[in-house]
Amino acid sequence: MGDMTFFSDFSNYRYRATLVPMVNIGWLGAGRSFPTGPVPTDVIEKLMLLTEDLHNIMRGVHDCEFCQEESPIRLAAKVPRGYVSLGMGELHRIDVDETIFTAPSLVIHYIIQHNYQPPENFIRAVREGRPCDGRCGNEE
Ligand SMILES: [Zn+2]
Numbered sequence: 563m564g565d566m567t568f569f570s571d572f573s574n575y576r577y578r579a580t581l582v583p584m585v586n587i588g589w590l591g592a593g594r595s596f597p598t599g600p601v602p603t604d605v606i607e608k609l610m611l612l613t614e615d616l617h618n619i620m621r622g623v624h625d626c627e628f629c630q631e632e633s634p635i636r637l638a639a640k641v642p643r644g645y646v647s648l649g650m651g652e653l654h655r656i657d658v659d660e661t662i663f664t665a666p667s668l669v670i671h672y673i674i675q676h677n678y679q680p681p682e683n684f685i686r687a688v689r690e691g692r693p694c695d696g697r698c699g700n701e702e
């Protein structure tokens with residue numbers, strides 16, 4: 563079990579030291595309500611690809627606080643390995659307006675299993691934005 567964390571959508575990222583300001587998305591926690599609704603398949607597939615470029619990799623594994631899914635959570639995905647493991651790092655994405663979003667990789671599980679609907683701006687960033695170029699996070 564990793565340490566539990568909750569940050570509301572669009573709050574400022576303070577979980578780790580960071581070189582540039584980042585904005586939290588999808589840091590859900592037990593007992594906290596969150597928006598639900600459909601998320602387009604292309605967005606989910608892009609998020610799975612982003613797990614190939616994980617940031618702020620954690621020592622432990624973050625488990626879902628809403629279910630008893632086996633840890634770490636694995637999902638079949640169209641990536642070279644054939645699956646993705648979730649709960650071990652962050653997905654970073656720079657929006658077209660230069661906002662840098664950070665979401666736990668578990669966001670994919672929250673979307674698929676718990677019907678979480680990320681904000682429209684984040685969906686835009688996933689679709690039309692660009693990868694983190696090394697300025698985000700605490701990478702050396
Ligand atoms: Zn779950």
